[in-house]
Structures are given as structure tokens and as C-alpha cells.
Amino acid sequence: MTGVFGRAGVGSGGLRELAASFVVPGPAGVAVRDRLRVSESDAAVLTEVGAYLGSLAATDLAERCRQGLAHDAASRAVRKRSLTGRSSARWAGSITKATHDQWALARRGQVAHLAWLRTEIASIEARLARPLGAKADKGAGLVRGYGSRVEWHAKSRRLQTLKDRLTVVEADGAAGRVHVVRGGKQLANTRHHLQAAGLDEQAWRERWRSERMFLAADGESGKRFGNETIRVTDTGQVSLQLPAPLAHLADAPHGRYLLDATVRFRHRGQEWRDRITVNRAVAYRIHHDTVRGRWYLTASWQRAAAPVLPLQAALARGVVGVDMNDDHLAAWHLDVHGNPVGEPQRFFYDLSGSTAHRDAQIRHALTRLLYHTRRCGAAAIAIEDLGFTEGTSREKHGRNKRFRRLISRFPTAKLRARLVSMAAEQDIAIVAVDPAYTSRWGAQHWQKPLTTPRRKPSWHDAASIAIGRRALGYPIRLGAPPRPLRHWGRTAPPPHDQSDRVGHRTAQARPDTREREETRPHIPGPRTGCAPPGRGAKAGDQAAQHRSGHPAEHGSWQQDSLPLSL
Template sequence: MAAPFVVPGPTGTAIRARLRVSDTDTAVLAEVGVFLGGLAAGDFVVRSRQGLEHGGQTWAVRKRELTGVSSARWAGSITKATHDQWALARRGQTAEVAWLRKQIASIQERLARPLGAKADKREGLPRGYGSRAEWHAKSRRVHALRGRLAGVEADWAAGRVRVVRGGKRLARLRHHLDQAGLSERAWREQWRAARMFLAADGESGKGLGNETIRITATGRLSIKLPAALARLANAPHGRYVLDATVVFRHRREEWLDRITNNRAVAYRIHHDVLRGRWYVTASWQRTPAFVLPLEAALARGVVAVDMNDDHLAAWRLDRHGNPVGEPRRFFYDLAGSAQHRDAQIRHALTRLLHHTRATGAGAIAVEDLDFTDGRCREKYGRNKRFRRLISRFPTAKLKARLVAMAAEQDIAIVAVDPAYTSRWGAQHWQQPLSTSKRKVSRHDAASIAIGRRALGHPIRRRTAPPPHDRSDRAEHRTVQARPDARRREGPRPRIPGPRTRSVPPGSGAKAGDQHAQHRSGHAAERGFWHQDSPLLSL
């Protein structure tokens, strides 16, 4: 099993504020965004055609062509966004190739097994397919995946990527407007808003950390207009000042510190068509926080959390691995829109962090879960309900949100190996902790297993001490000590004096000789006990 570790903190942050724009501001922002979006689309086409032949000279040529119709800073932002999008598409191709190869190998292993064969965990053999029809369907599936893999590998070798600016989902929705309940006009508004480009990277040493999109300490927002739209300027140097005032309510002091010292801040303006609102997002890089050693993070105990599809099961454990207090559960609902799901997760994590601070613990222990390949049928068979449960499990979002929010509260996040935590937790902790007034669930018991693994203790709970007669018939007590603790099985201290009933135990001459004691695993138990034969006559 992998050793527990402290998760590093976030390296960047982003804040968002609403823009209460006027009709004039709306018209200007829409015109500028559509114009720059067209330039970004054309630049991405040129970059995609270059493929692997791209270099510094071709980048300079593209930037020079964009500068003539916009500005040097807008051209730099557009070309950088193009490179980031192309690199993201390449990483997506790499992930798709790895997933296809794994799927093909998994299906081929099952195709090689006899029909109805059971899985052999010792030999590492999967189970066979249940019927001949299923075997035939999977053989056709393998051929389809091989053809798909050949196409992706060909694109990868040629440096060709496939990207839809505005989103593939929205593009496909154009052919199903009746099912989505949208009119063609409403869809075109969303399509235009998704393809706008109103983003500018910051630059340290420049005024307020950004020369293209500038926000002052009083909330005054101004935009450097492209050369082709200079007629829209209402301020000197070809700038347009919005009537709206920007108010950042979250991390405002940190943002003010950056713009006051002229440190880089990136801004992005986008339009939410469904709500009819405009937003501005400010983002910047942060200095990597110091990662606490594992021992220091766990010095005050830990709040162990078992993540589930509808709630977080948490229990406080002291540094010795003992559960303290009562279990807590923080529920959330993942039904509905993406904004609703994100709000539910943030609310549940906020309550978890408040509970951690209230208990005095300095760390939260979570499982290092990764369900990237856990939604396939080859792994879970025909259990469609369980596959859907795994698919909607927000592992990546939960971990990213928890790490970012815990860093602001000075709470460390400790990740542990998730192997058998639910099974062993239910086996060793669920029944002993359940009472007539408290019902301990399987998830609560799993949280204890997670916490004990983070603290370095075995999941098995401490056994009861021997009976009062000191007999070995009940076995010896499991010593509750850390794996690195020394001399925990050493002899008792040597106290001078005869070992008789008139003196306390441990004071005899052989008090430190473990071989003279009846101890488990010592020489006193290895010898054979011989009894003399009884007398035949008296």
C-alpha cells in the first residue's frame, strides 16, 4: 500500500465579480468580444495547420499579423491562448490513447477466457463473458476500438488536433433544438457568447498588473480597444471605460495588494446568456505554500473523511487513533445543473472545515481516490447502477475544492491509500461502536479506518486485555504503539532484590530475562513439556 502523504496546496487562485453594465457597455463588450473571437478562431486554424512544425519564427509571424488589426498585447494574449488550447487538446489525445489501449487489453483478456469462467484473483485472470452473444458483441467492440485508436494515433503523429471553439456540446445542440427547448435565436446568442474572446494575461511591473484590461482600486474597469475598433473609445490612448464598477468581495485584500504593487493579474470577461449577466474573473499565481511534514500535520489529531456520492462521513481521531466524540455527516445533492452541484459541494466542504477547526484538529484525512477508468463495464460487469454511481462521483472536484479551501484555513490534507478501508472499517469498528442510542454506518466505520491509516496505526482496533488470572488462553493484548516506536516489546526495568511474594513483581533477579517468562514468541514457549509417567503400583 502507498504511504500517506500531505497534499501540496494550490498554486493559483481566481475570484469573480458581477458587472452591472449599461446598454452601451453591453454593445461595446459584445462587439469587441466577437471581433477578438474571430481573430482567435483564425489564429487557431493557422496553428493547427502548422502541427509539429511550429516554432519561434512561425509564432512571431502570427503575432505580427494579429498586431496590425488589434494591438501587440491583444496579439500576445490570443497567441498564448491558442498555444494553451492546442496543448490541452494534445494532452486529451494522450489520455484517449491510454484509455483505448487499456479498454482493448481488458476486452481481449476476457475474450480469451472460456464462456462463463469465473475470475481467478490469484492468477490475475478475469472472468469470461456470460454468453456467446455477449462474446460476439465484445469482439466487434474490439475492432471498433482498434479503428478509433488508429485514427487518434495518426492524429497524434501528425500533430493534428480537433477543437470546437464554443464547445462540442453546444455545437451538437444546434441539431436538437426541439429537445433542448431552445429557439434558433437563443442558441445563436449562446454560441456567440461562447466564442467571444475577452481575456488578457497580466504582466508584472506594468500599471495595476495589466495593461490590456485594467481595474483600479476603486473598481473602475477600462479596456484597451483593438486598432480596428478605436472609434468606440471614450478615454485617451484608445481605451474604453465602463460605467459599471467592479467589487471583489472575496480575497479583496489579496487582490488590492497585487495591483498596488503592480504585480501580474489576469482578467477574463464573459457573458452568461441564460442569466443575462456579465462577469469579470481575476486570477493570479501564488507562491507555493510550505508543505508541513506528516508528523507535524498529525500532531493534534485528524478528522477522517469518507467520501460518498451524497454525503461526507467524518469522525475525529486523536493522535493515538482513537475515535473522539460523535460521527458527523455533511450531505449534498448532485442533481440539477452544474452550478447547483458546485454550490452543494462548496457548502458541504465549508461545514467540514468549520467542524475541523471546532474540534482542534490540524489535518483532514481523505482517500486518494481516482475513478478515471472505474466507469467501464469490463470492470464492474452488468451492474449499471453501480457504474452510474461511480461516474457521477465528484472525486476530482471534491479534492481540488477541499485542497484550495483548506489552505485558507491552515488545515493540512493527508491522502491515504483507499484499499479495503470500507471493508476493514466495517469489520473492526462498526459493531463495537454501535449502541442502542447510536447507529454507526459502514461509512462512519470507513472514516475511522482512513484516519488510523493516516496516523500510521493498523486499522484493527485494540484488543481487550487478558483476563484477571493472567492466563494465556485469551491471547495477548495488541500493543497500541507506532511502527517506529522502539523498545515497546523490551523487558521490564530491572529492580534489585529477590523475586518472592513478599516483594512487588518485577523485583526479582530474573525480571529482565524474557526467556524465563512465559511470553509469546520466546524460547520459553518453544521447548517441549515432558511429564513423567505415573507409577504402576503403590
């Protein structure tokens, strides 16, 4: 996406200060899932228990929302004691914790919505105050005016709508009142549009019932297999503690129900087994997918906070610069001196279709990127620290609906989170860099020099080099003094037309320097386009290395691990 946002950062007032690159911390938790091939009797019991606990969770959430900002530890203890009598102490603890997390998430969303409303109102007011058709002046801090009287009138009406909405949200925020829907607001709205969603009432009710069920239990370190409420043994046997009113459904001692189905976590299974054998906490969640008609068990646990790898250590073997786009990842391997090595790589994905399809496409593209990084021998991937919170504003890109939709559908947060978690398993560090000007400067300084008859780098390929060089701490453009290239023993060419009128090379190799510039010996062999350095038709001709437009200058070349610039 640098091809879009890199251009927007340049203004008449000068360039903004770039943020320092940093290594992204690894994931703090792990979650794995496996299918539960339950029998009909097991499915009936799980449905009854989940619906009963879901009704308790709904009651507790309503009580928590009524308390608002007056909530404290004492009120939570009262709610937990009330739930304990109708379920058990452990189920009550899981329900109250889930309620607290859901309320806190809604509260954070409310704060973010308030900030967005205030930003939109300020932006519209600033543009309404400008004359019609006025141009923007970034140096003076002036935004552009609206293009016509019709647009101005429509925006003035939208301004009043946003102000009314802001008044309501501010009142809710002051009172600590949040709006939460157990089961999801989107699914609740689908009830009024069943035909458009391709559902009938019965199918919708099954999905609604499934989403409102509660079958989740937090882990407890020191307890048997790390969880007493939903217990999974090292052999994959699953059992759960039944609530007191449903104790008659038990088929095992101590009011427990033992499922016929077993689980076997193939992904991170050994890590999960190592935890439960020493009775370390593992949280479980049982979920019913009504679309597929399947039951799943998700296990999650926290990892010990690992120290963040120093930036220099992460970049000790070079880096793979990655430019994220709406349909592919553009990657190029750079050595420790910032020189592009090999050929550019592109990993495509399709973001159309269902959520599951998009998620699978992202995972597949990231998997290929990680394999490419390991093949290159690099231990770090450089990406842009993107956040499209301001880029999707209607006031910034109002008439360009296609562009706004492109930004809105681009999964920056999900892609980065998945890349960090997947790279941690491969011992690959993720380095985040400032995204400013990477696309503009990359195309300006790298796209044309790297273009050959057999390789035509795109704007995004050049941006990946700029991202990698910024991660390594080098300027994007070729600076002085440059260093010799591999085998050729020559420094970077002068600017412009590479003639002597602009001066000699900025860094001439000393006579005692290895790979210094000298006539290369001619080695007999086939004259092919892919002949290695030192074996071409003009190997001993210095004019081929100094004169612009010479045919030998357009042959394939390979860069050394020596820096082009400092």
C-alpha cells in the same frame, strides 16, 4: 466510495502494497469573480470587441492546428506579428497564449484517449480468449469470460469498432492533429437537438456567440495596476484597450474604453487590492452569461509556491478522517493516537440537477466539514487518493449500469480540488491516503465495537476511522500493545468473548502508571444513561469491566488521547 472500492482490492494472490500518505500541496493560483452591472452602451461595446477578438482567436487556433508538431517559437512569433497589425501587441500575446494552452489541452486529452482505447482493447481481447462462463483467477492473472454467446458476439463487434477508432486516433497523434471546437463541442452538438435542450435557434446563437467571444488579458508585473490591456483600479473602475480597428469606440485617452460599471471583489478582495497597488500581475476575463443576462469579470493570479507542511506537523493535533460518497461525506475526529473522539458526522449533498446546483452543494458540504474540523481543534483532514479512471470501465462492471453511472457522476477531482483550495484559506492541511481496503477493514474492526444502543455507525463511518488511522500511520485494526483508556484506567479488552480463556490483557498498566486500573470511587448522583465515567451504578465493580454481556459494558464511553495501538 470506499464501501465499493475497498472490497475490490482483496484477491487470492494477497494484498497489494500500500502507498505512503502525503500532504496535498496547496493551490498555486487564485481566481475571484464579480458581477459587472454594465449599461446598454457598455454591453454593446463589449459584445463588438469580444466578437472581433474572438474571430482573430478562431483564425489563430486554426493556424496552430495546421502546424501540428512543426510548431516552434519562430512560428508563434509570426502568428503574433500577424495579429498585432489587426489588434495590438498585448491582445496578440493574449490570443496566441490562449491558443497554445487550448491546443496543449486537446493534445493531453488525445493522449489520455489513446491510453483508454488500448486498455479497453486489451481487456476485451483477454475476456474473449477465455471460455464462456469461466471464473476469474487473480492469482493466475486470468480474467472472467463472458456469460453467453450473445454477449461474446457483441463484444467481438465492439472490439473491431475500438480498433478502428484507435487507428484513427493514432494517425492523428502521429501527425499532431487535434480536434478543437471554440465554444465547446457540447454546445455545438446542441444545435442539432434544440428541442431536447429547450432552446430555440435565436437563444442558441446568442449562447454560441457569447462562448466564442474573446475578452481575456494576461497580467504584466510592473505595469499600472498589473494589467495594461484590461485595467481595474483599486477603486473598481474598469477600462480596456481597444483593438486598432475599433479605436473609434474609445471614450478615454490613448484608445481606451472606460466602463460605467465598477467591480468590488468581496472574496479575497484585500489580497487582490494588495497586488494591484504594488503593480503585480493580475489576469482578467470578461464573460457574458446569456442565461442570466449578466456580465462578469474574473480576476486570477498566481501565488508564491508555499512549502508543503511536513506530515507529522500536519497531524500534531489529530485528524478528521473523511469517507467520500455519492451523496454525503462521512467524517470522524481522531486524536493523535488514532482513537475516535466524539460522534460521527455526515455532511450531505445532492448531485442531481444543473452543474451550478451540484457545485453549490459540494461547496456547502465542504464548508460544513471545514467548520467541524476547526471546532474539533484538528489541523488536518484525511481523504482517500481516489482516481476512478479504471473504476468506470465497462469491462470491469459491465452489467452493473447503476454502479457505473454512480462512479461516473461522482466529482472526485472537483471535490478534491475545492477541498484543497478552501482548506488552504482555513490553514487546514489535506492528507491523501491509499484507499485500498479502508472500507472492508474499517467495518471489520471498528463498526461493531463502536455500536451502542444510542449510536449505530455505518459502513462509511467506520471507513472514515480507517482513513484517519492510516493517515496517522497506525494500522487499521487494533494491534498490540494497546494502551489504557481515559478515566477507566483499563487496557483494551481481549478478543473474541472477552474471557480469560484467550489470555490476559496484552498491556497491563504498571502500579506507578497514572490512570492505572483500580476500583473507581462511587460518587453519589443521578443514575442517568449519560453519567460521566466514575459515577455509574457499577463504578466499583470490577466484574462490570471484565465480564462479557454485563449491562455496564454497553453504556456510553469516551476514549482518551492515549493510543489504542502502536
